[in-house]
Amino acid sequence: MGFNNEIQPSRPNVTEILTKMRSSEYFVDQSFQRRLVWTDKQKVRLIETVLMEYPMPEIYLWEQVPDAETGQQNFSIVDGQQRLSTLREFTSNEWPLKAAFLDLEHQNADYAGKFWKDLSTDQRAAFFQYNINARRIPSAVTQAEIRKIFSRLNETDRSLNPQEMRHATLNGAFLTASLDIADSEEMKQLEIFTKDNIRRMADVEFASQLLGYERKGIVNDTPRSMNELYDEFSSEYSSAATDTSKVKSSLLKISEIFLDHKVRNFFATQNYVYTLHTLLDTEQGVIPPASWRKPLAEFIEAYQAAPKDDDPSSQIDVNISEFRKGAISRTRSKTSRTQRLFGLKNWIEANYPDLN
Structure with a gap:
């Protein structure tokens, strides 16, 4: 069975994503995610990408079966945990945009060195409206099939080392x-x-x-x-x-x-x-x-x-x-x-x- 036609694209903005993360509608399945240990520089560079309004890599969300009583539907973050958690951390004022980690041409930008709370009203509004490319995987897809999809996505991606591939595609x-x-x-x-x-x-x-x-x-x-x-x-x-x-x-x-x-x-x-x-x-x-x-x-x-x-x-x-x-x-x-x-x-x- 192929899954490409069933995996639907969407473009949620940062506001929607953060709201669903804070309510646990978006959650992380640690069994096939990398552990959340990004460096400070990687985090700052991602936020800089958003502020520059450049696209970031797409994320993958796995639909869970809705609650039969309430209709509430949650989503497992299959790929994109570190990116989305970085957005949440920054908007919670956990760290500033250290100038040394920005592109050379932006190290004197008005957002250099600032926490989220120090950004201008316009900058924060634009940040919340930033759209992220997302793929929604139907709930009918099993976890074993998710692992196969993830493996196929990354088998030619040299950014994943052998142990990361084992973690993403194996279990036990x-x-x-x-x-x-x-x-x-x-x-x-x-x-x-x-x-x-x-x-x-x-x-x-x-x-x-x-x-x-x-x-x-x-x-x-x-x-x-x-x-x-x-x-x-x-x-x-x-x-x-x-x-x-x-x-x-x-x-x-x-x-x-x-x-x-x-x-x-x-x-x-x-x-x-x-x-x-x-x-x-x-x-x-x-x-x-x-x-x-x-x-x-x-x-x-x-x-x-x-x-x-x-x-x-x-x-x-x-x-x-x-x-x-x-x-x-x-x-x-x-x-x-x-x-x-x-x-x-x-x-x-x-x-x-x-x-x-």
Whole structure:
């Protein structure tokens, strides 16, 4: 069945959209939307687009079955959550139009630096009357069909990375567990993701990698292998609760290890947090976090002081060399991940045989 003829165009203005968002007639289905983490610059640029009366990309609204008693009909925002939420935030005076984020030719415009309340009456009236191109998807279309539509809309759009495509087009237990970890305090307090990383769902992808380790051990991480992981554990993931708890516990221990600033500054990246996660797993959690700080700090000193591998005048510790190979090669391959893990693990065991 095709849907193009059934998806009707409309042009609601900002007033209509904001009214329906505030009354929850327009709502967001988080199961296939990107999470709302736009940068300040992106928000300002969108508002500038409206003030310039330039068109913004169209939005997609999915009609819900009307209430049989009242006739009230709500709409799921299938595509356009961040744009519409930005309009609502600005008109609620949550942030100003920072001049540095505007086009160079508009950085001295009369709206530069202003909050919504500071705009002129004419500017606010024109803003409310701005029309947005919208597509209304009939309620008869199922959520599974919505995912197919969204996938087709974006499959040639390079603005969506592989993880965003998974979030938009897939569903199931593995994605739910990955989102749980990505949104957890244990993940957030590591502070290894920028706002833009989070917007592009790098934290969800990393959470998927950690869950993948719990199921498969160290493996090559490619878009294809990640898709296969999602497929395998989408509907049947009996160990989801156990795996999620184990990953969160590991991330909490890593945060405690990071109380040593030298260790944090070196290891606070996705690849090295993955290495620490696998290291803690091999030790089965018997060593308290505080006991790891000194060995890791001294490993960093030894690693940074070690001569280059191709320096013929001096010998390099074999474990340092192994870790270095894993650090400079393809960082998400099985080989490099294994080299980093065992280079670090073997160096610590050689230098701290009584670690406890």
